[in-house]
Amino acid sequence: MTDLAxxxxxxxxxxxxxxxxxxxxxxxYTVMGMMNxxxxxxxxxxxxxxxxxxxxxxxxxxxxxxxxGIAIAVLAERxxxxxxxxxxxxxxxxxxxAVATILQNLVSASVDARAQSVAAPELVSESxxxxxxxxxxxxxxxxxxxxxxxxxxxxxxxxxxxxxEMRAAAENFEMARLLGVRANRVVAIAFAISGALAxxxxxxxxxxxxxxxxxMGLTPVLVGFIAVVIGGFGRISGAVVGGLVLGALSSLLGxxxxxxxxxxxxxxxxxxxxxxxxxxxxxxxxxxxGEARI
Amino acid sequence: xxxxxxxxxxxxxxxxxxxxxxxxxxxxxxxxxxxSFEGTVTLVLCNxxxxxxxxxxxxxxxxxxxxxxxxxxxxxxVAALLTMPAIxxxxxxPDLPKLIxxxxxxxxxxxxxxxxxxxxxxxxxxxxxxxxxxLAIPISTFAFxxxxxxxxxxxxxxxxxxxGLVSIPTTTGVGxxxxxxxxxxxxxLAFKWSAGGYRLQATREDEVAARSLGIGLMRxxxxxxxxxxxxxxxxxxLAVHQSGTLSPKTFYxxxxxxxxxxxxxxxxxxxxGAVVGTLAVATVNELLRNFEEGASVLGLVSVGETPGLxxxxxxxxxxxxxVLLPEGLSGGREASEIGPVRRRLRPPALPTSTADGAGDxxxxxxxxxxxLRAEGIALAFSGLQVLRGVELELAPGEALGLxxxxxxxxxxxxxxxxxxQAPDSGxxxxxxxxxxxxxxxxxxxxGxxxxxxxxxxxxxxxxxxSVAxxxxxxxxxxRRAVEVAAEVLERLGLGEQAQSPAGLQPPGSQRLLGIAxxxxxxxxxxxxxxxxxxxxxxxxxxxxxxxxxxxxxxxxGILLIEHDMNVxxxxxxxxxxxxxxxxxxxxxPEEVQAHPAVVEAYLGTSYAAGAHA
Numbered sequence: 001m002t003d004l005a006x007x008x009x010x011x012x013x014x015x016x017x018x019x020x021x022x023x024x025x026x027x028x029y030t031v032m033g034m035m036n037x038x039x040x041x042x043x044x045x046x047x048x049x050x051x052x053x054x055x056x057x058x059x060x061x062x063x064x065x066x067x068x069g070i071a072i073a074v075l076a077e078r079x080x081x082x083x084x085x086x087x088x089x090x091x092x093x094x095x096x097x098a099v100a101t102i103l104q105n106l107v108s109a110s111v112d113a114r115a116q117s118v119a120a121p122e123l124v125s126e127s128x129x130x131x132x133x134x135x136x137x138x139x140x141x142x143x144x145x146x147x148x149x150x151x152x153x154x155x156x157x158x159x160x161x162x163x164x165e166m167r168a169a170a171e172n173f174e175m176a177r178l179l180g181v182r183a184n185r186v187v188a189i190a191f192a193i194s195g196a197l198a199x200x201x202x203x204x205x206x207x208x209x210x211x212x213x214x215x216m217g218l219t220p221v222l223v224g225f226i227a228v229v230i231g232g233f234g235r236i237s238g239a240v241v242g243g244l245v246l247g248a249l250s251s252l253l254g255x256x257x258x259x260x261x262x263x264x265x266x267x268x269x270x271x272x273x274x275x276x277x278x279x280x281x282x283x284x285x286x287x288x289x290g291e292a293r294i
Numbered sequence: 295x296x297x298x299x300x301x302x303x304x305x306x307x308x309x310x311x312x313x314x315x316x317x318x319x320x321x322x323x324x325x326x327x328x329x330s331f332e333g334t335v336t337l338v339l340c341n342x343x344x345x346x347x348x349x350x351x352x353x354x355x356x357x358x359x360x361x362x363x364x365x366x367x368x369x370x371x372v373a374a375l376l377t378m379p380a381i382x383x384x385x386x387x388p389d390l391p392k393l394i395x396x397x398x399x400x401x402x403x404x405x406x407x408x409x410x411x412x413x414x415x416x417x418x419x420x421x422x423x424x425x426x427x428x429l430a431i432p433i434s435t436f437a438f439x440x441x442x443x444x445x446x447x448x449x450x451x452x453x454x455x456x457x458g459l460v461s462i463p464t465t466t467g468v469g470x471x472x473x474x475x476x477x478x479x480x481x482x483l484a485f486k487w488s489a490g491g492y493r494l495q496a497t498r499e500d501e502v503a504a505r506s507l508g509i510g511l512m513r514x515x516x517x518x519x520x521x522x523x524x525x526x527x528x529x530x531x532l533a534v535h536q537s538g539t540l541s542p543k544t545f546y547x548x549x550x551x552x553x554x555x556x557x558x559x560x561x562x563x564x565x566x567g568a569v570v571g572t573l574a575v576a577t578v579n580e581l582l583r584n585f586e587e588g589a590s591v592l593g594l595v596s597v598g599e600t601p602g603l604x605x606x607x608x609x610x611x612x613x614x615x616x617v618l619l620p621e622g623l624s625g626g627r628e629a630s631e632i633g634p635v636r637r638r639l640r641p642p643a644l645p646t647s648t649a650d651g652a653g654d655x656x657x658x659x660x661x662x663x664x665x666l667r668a669e670g671i672a673l674a675f676s677g678l679q680v681l682r683g684v685e686l687e688l689a690p691g692e693a694l695g696l697x698x699x700x701x702x703x704x705x706x707x708x709x710x711x712x713x714x715q716a717p718d719s720g721x722x723x724x725x726x727x728x729x730x731x732x733x734x735x736x737x738x739x740x741g742x743x744x745x746x747x748x749x750x751x752x753x754x755x756x757x758x759x760s761v762a763x764x765x766x767x768x769x770x771x772x773r774r775a776v777e778v779a780a781e782v783l784e785r786l787g788l789g790e791q792a793q794s795p796a797g798l799q800p801p802g803s804q805r806l807l808g809i810a811x812x813x814x815x816x817x818x819x820x821x822x823x824x825x826x827x828x829x830x831x832x833x834x835x836x837x838x839x840x841x842x843x844x845x846x847x848x849x850x851g852i853l854l855i856e857h858d859m860n861v862x863x864x865x866x867x868x869x870x871x872x873x874x875x876x877x878x879x880x881x882x883p884e885e886v887q888a889h890p891a892v893v894e895a896y897l898g899t900s901y902a903a904g905a906h907a
Contacts, residue, residue, distance in 0.1 A: 035433065083617040090358045093432055094558055095616040101551050101609035108602030214602075218547060222440055225433040233429060263448035270437040270444075277426040277434065 002132045007255045013139035015247030016146035017204055021220050022227035022239035023153065024197040030170035030234050031190040032085055037096040039224055040217025041103035042073050042198035043205065047212045048107060050203060051118045058121045062203055069199025070192045072103070077191040085187070100217075107214040115213035124207050138207055145200060153193075153236065162189060170234070222270065230273045232283030241284055246273070299776055300487065300759055301793075305630035312629030313479045313569040317342070320573060321472035332468050333536065338576040339471035340533035342569065345556045346478040347525030349568040350485055351518045352557060356498030357428055359519070360550055361419075361435030362526050364442035365412040367545035369527025370534040371446065371453060373408035374462045377401070377535065382461045389451030401465040401535055405474075408531035409524045416523020417516065424515045428501065431515075439550060446542035458541025466535040474532055478525050482565045483628075489766040489775065490517050492755075496763045499752035506712060506746075507767030507815055508738035548605065552579070555612045561622025563754065566629045571622060575611065582607040626754065664725045665689045666742070666819040666851065671710055671720035673703075673875075680706050682875040683720065686853075690818050691845060693852045695866035695883070697859075702872040704855045705747065708821045711853075712744045713737045724819075739768045743817030743850070745808040747824045753797025757788060757807060760796040764814030775814070782810045785847060786840060801828040806840070813848060820850045826858045838864045863887070 021039070028036045046065035053061040076099050084095045124141060127134045157163035168176040169186045177183045201220065206212060223246060228234075231242025250269045257265060276284065301309075317339070324335025344366050351359055375383065375390060376399045383395040399407070423434050447456040485491045494514040496504040501511065534540045552575070560571020582604035615622060624632070668686040672679070681703045688694050696704050709715035711722055713734040721730040724740055732740070752760040761782055765775035783789045786806045791799065799807055805825050812820055825841075826834050838861055845852060856862045862869060862883070869886040871878040879889045886892055 035429075080613055080617070084620075087616070087620060089429065090356065090432075091616055091620055093358055094554065095613060097551060097554065098609045098612035098616060102606055102613065105602035105605035105609065109606065113601050215547070219440070222433075222436055226437060229426075229430050229433050264444060267441040267444040270441050274422055274426065274434050274437065277430055278422050281425065281427050281430070 006133055006135075007252060009133070009135055009139060010255070011248035011251035012244070013136075013142045013247075014251040015244035016142050017201060017243075018223050018227055018247035018250075019240045019243030020146060020149060020197055020201050020204075021224035022231065022243040023149075023236060024194040024201070025221070025224040025228050026234060026236055026239040027190045027194045027197075029228065031166060031187050032081070032092075032173070033089060034081065034092040034096060035089070035225060035228075036081075036194075037093065037221060038076055038099040038103060039194070039198055040219075040221030041100050042069055042076075042195050042217075043202040043220050044107065044212070044214065044217040045069065045072050045103065045202075046199035047118075047202035047206045047216060048111065050206050051111075051116055051212045054118060065203050066196055066199045069195040069197075069202065071195070073191040073195025073198065074188055076103075077188060081191075082184075082187075100221075104214045104217075111214075113214060115211045115216075117211045118206050120207040120210055138204070141207075142204055145204070149197065149200070150240065156193075157236070162186070166190060219266070226270065226273045230276050230283050232285040235285060238283060238285040245284070299780075300756075300762060300772075301630070306487075308630035309566065309628035310480070310483055313483075313566050314476050316569050316573065317472055317475045317479065321468050324468040334580060336466060336468045336471045336536050337533060338572065339468065339475045340466065340529050340536060341553065341556070341576065342475045342529075342572045343471075343478045343532060344526050344529030345553050345568050345572045346475075346482045346565065347522045347529060348553055348557050349562060349565060350482050350525060351515075351522035352554075353562040353564065353568070354486060354491055354494040354498060354518055355515050357515070358432045358554070359435040359522075360432055360554070361423075361438035361442075362522055363545040363550040363553060364439045365416050365523040365526035366530030366533070366549070367442055367446060367542070368415050369408040369412040369530035370540055370545060371459075371530075372411045372527075373404045373531030374459055374534045374540050376404040376407060377463050377465070378459070378461065386454045386459055386461075387452055401463075401470065405528060405531040405535075409527045412527025412530070413520050413524035416526075417520045420516045420519035420523070424512045424519060439546070443542050443546050453542070454540075456542060458539060458544070460539050462534055462538045462540060464535055464538040466532045471532055471536070474528055478528070479565060479569065481521070481525065482568070485518065485521055486565060487772075489770075489772045490514060492759060492763045492766050492772075494518050495755060496752055496760070496767070499754050499760075500750045502714070503746065503750035503752065503811075504763075504767070505714075505734040506738055506744050507764045507811065508735045508769070509763075509767040510733075510735045551605075551612075552608060555608050555615075559611060559615050559622055561624035561626045563621070563626035564624045564628045564631075566632075567622050567624030567626060570624055574623065575608065578607060578611065579604050664818070665723075666711065666725075666853075667723040668707065668711065669721050669723065671707065671717045671722070673706060673710065673715065673717045680875050681710070681717070684872065684875065684877060686870060686877075688819055688851045688853050690851045691849055692868070693841065693845060693854060693866045695862040695869040696853055696855045696872060697857075697862055697869060698872035698878070701874075703875040704872055705823055707872070708744060708823055708853070708855065711737075711821055712742060735767075738815050738817075741816070741818040742821070743812035743815050743819070744821040745805075745812055745823055745825060747827065749804050749808055751796045751799070751804060751807060752811075753795065755796050756793050757783065757796050757799065757803075758792040760807065761788075761810045761814045764811040765816070768815045770816075778814050778816075779810075782813045785843065786810050786813075802830070802833040805829060805833075805837075809841075809844070813844065813850075816848075817850050819853065820844070821853045821855075823855050824857065825854070826856055826861050834858055834861060837861055841865055 025036060025039050028034055046069040049065040049068040050061050053064055080095060080099045084092050124138045127136045128140060157167060165181045165186050168181055169183065227242030227246050228239055230245060231238025249272060253265050253268060320335060320339060324332045348362050375394050376397050379398050380396045383390055419438055423431060426434050446453045493509045496509055497511050497514060505511065530545060556572040556575045557568055559575050561567030586601060586603045666688040668684055671681050671684045673681040684707055698704055706715060710717050713732050716731055721728055723729065724742065729737060729740065758779055762775040762779035765778040766772065770778060783792055786809065788803060788806055788810060791803065796807060809825060826837055829837065841852060842865065854862060854866060866883060868880060869883050870880040871886060871892050878891050879886055
């Protein structure tokens with residue numbers, strides 16, 4: 001019983017992390033119809049901020065990581081993505097692939113292509129005793145952050161003018177623009193939020209794995225993409241459901257797969273969603289593909 | 295240039311020979327250099343085979359796959375394990391089946407087996423992947439790439455795990471790589487110019503219009519995906535026999551980015567572009583790689599060792615291409631199509647009808663039981679009732695007008711007929727066979743053609759190609775399709791501009807082109823959604839005899855949605871008025887014009903007064 005409860009909490013925590021990644025991908029998809037490959041690098045660069053600022057107090061390093069995530073996302077939008085805003089999905093995807101390649105290799109060239117270790121603060125590497133369960137503090141932190149961020153996003157999207165503008169842009173970008181929505185501002189805000197989310201994920205991943213590497217964003221971005229696809233394109237709720245499903249699947253497979261198959265966990269986790277897509281081509285919560293809704 | 299063919303023999307020869315000459319030149323340059331330079335050039339040619347593999351799928355479908363390097367990996371592993379001597383495989387891959395471990399095949403046989411294996415893998419993997427949506431394919435193929443990597447890196451006893459394989463025979467020389475690259479060029483062009491290739495290109499240009507011509511999206515994509523897998527497998531097998539080592543990372547993310555960059559920089563839609571892009575990017579890449587190892591610029595600035603520099607360069611080239619030159623260096627054109635942009639042709643003089651008695655309104659053929667019928671079609675969109683039990687019958691050889699105010703449900707009814715929209719209730723009967731819920735492609739093959747209000751031209755194809763692909767869509771072979779298209783174009787007076795791009799036609803020709811494309815499928819029922827929209831007065835007047843000629847020559851029944859009442863009243867023997875999803879009246883043009891409800895609610899009193907004056 002405790003084993004089961006323990007693995008459910010593990011599953012929920014990983015699902016929460018994946019949901020945060022998927023929300024970051026979805027926000028950008030909704031406002032400009034782009035699946036952003038560079039989201040992985042928006043996760044990786046803030047993680048390197050922690051590595052570079054290793055000697056400083058952790059809170060300052062985390063603040064710097066957040067600032068890095070926001071800055072790089074806004075900068076990438078301004079420099080690379082704005083010129084292709086009206087291009088088709090494929091062109092945007094390839095553009096974001098170019099940005100991802102550039103950022104990844106800038107880090108390889110300036111730091112190192114190999115992984116570097118980063119020490120996490122002791123508090124997060126310990127566990128808390130809750131009844132018979134021993135829950136890693138990092139999981140508690142992840143779950144709490146997921147809840148707070150979801151609440152905050154809900155408030156932003158449904159209770160503020162900016163949120164209304166973002167939802168309008170997601171429904172019909174051109175129409176929203178005609179009605180006075182400042183398109184550049186809305187897209188920049190979406191990228192900033194997405195960058196902040198990615199930075200949060202980057203910090204959580206570093207605390208979990210204790211290391212950074214230039215390619216550390218690759219698996220998370222795929223996780224985000226798949227979560228978005230199985231959740232149904234362009235819905236925050238779909239991203240959350242997709243992230244939770246994928247995280248839970250990954251976590252439970254890690255616990256219950258026979259030992260010989262554990263190394264192939266990723267292969268199984270990334271194959272199963274395709275099965276979902278065959279049955280439901282537009283995802284679990286999806287309407288027709290291409291119809292973006294927040 | 296004649297209008298009777300997809301391209302002239304001279305143009306086809308140029309498009310084929312220029313890439314082949316580029317390949318041969320590359321090989322010659324490689325063969326005259328140092329051994330290490332020759333090795334580099336050989337690898338570039340192996341890369342070219344992979345990039346041509348990407349071109350077959352990505353270029354023709356317009357859908358990006360990030361997984362094709364997974365097939366290069368499978369080809370490389372198969373070929374490596376088949377050629378390694380048993381003494382090496384025993385050490386590196388102890389659990390490999392004895393048959394494969396002991397096998398020590400020659401380069402040709404191992405490459406062919408690797409190609410077949412990768413093709414099979416592509417067909418098996420593609421079967422589910424091609425069923426996902428256009429948006430999901432880039433992602434699901436990316437997932438496939440990671441799955442391949444994960445398996446290769448962890449299945450140590452069979453693949454050698456993450457440390458990979460060494461001591462693989464190095465049998466690929468610059469000559470054999472060039473021959474394979476030449477074969478890949480021929481395969482890629484042959485596919486592009488095949489009926490299947492054209493059907494796939496039509497889906498790239500417009501998915502909806504392609505489906506209306508009988509084209510099955512998944513099937514066409516799967517064929518190209520499989521051929522692409524074969525070529526990528528060949529490229530992988532060749533490359534591993536050049537370098538002699540292999541690891542799961544050899545054909546992983548970085549290699550995918552490189553291959554996609556080569557394709558995009560050259561221009562994904564053309565085989566010529568794939569060749570040019572590969573050579574251009576490879577050249578830049580080599581220069582940057584020299585810098586990576588530390589070098590000095592003109593002896594003035596010295597650059598230290600900088601890993602990742604070449605990749606940064608690639609990324610910047612890719613980014614610059616997407617922003618500044620989205621169609622790539624070739625502009626997506628084959629070698630024979632390069633040159634000054636073809637001028638926009640003036641609209642041709644419209645032909646006069648060959649039908650007897652220009653004033654007659656076509657009537658249904660007597661005694662024919664065949665018809666297209668709608669029975670009690672009802673449909674609601676999120677609570678809004680769009681169609682409320684509509685009945686409609688169209689006979690072959692007749693012209694039926696469907697009129698009504700905007701929002702009456704006319705286009706929705708056509709969408710139901712052509713399979714783009716399933717009704718909530720009611721049925722569609724095609725020659726008394728229940729065709730409700732059939733796919734657009736199946737309906738097209740069963741004899742139902744349609745045009746679209748928005749035109750939906752295949753902008754990247756020529757006029758000839760866009761019409762021929764209509765015939766190919768319903769399964770007509772390439773040669774016959776060209777004949778059909780030439781006949782239809784001639785009949786509609788579009789023969790003159792057969793070789794010019796479909797996207798550059800003036801509105802009048804554009805409308806006729808949509809009709810020609812649908813006619814090429816050999817429809818018995820043709821549904822025209824506002825064919826006169828965007829036409830000037832003269833073109834409008836000319837439209838009626840053309841449509842009359844279509845009925846006379848092709849014998850199909852026409853359902854005409856049109857706001858131009860003169861066109862409707864001139865052409866149609868019967869007119870059905872739809873309002874708010876319900877039929878108001880069906881009858882002869884005279885009856886309809888006299889109907890009080892129509893006069894009041896739709897045509898307006900002034901029109902009625904004019905008509906009766």
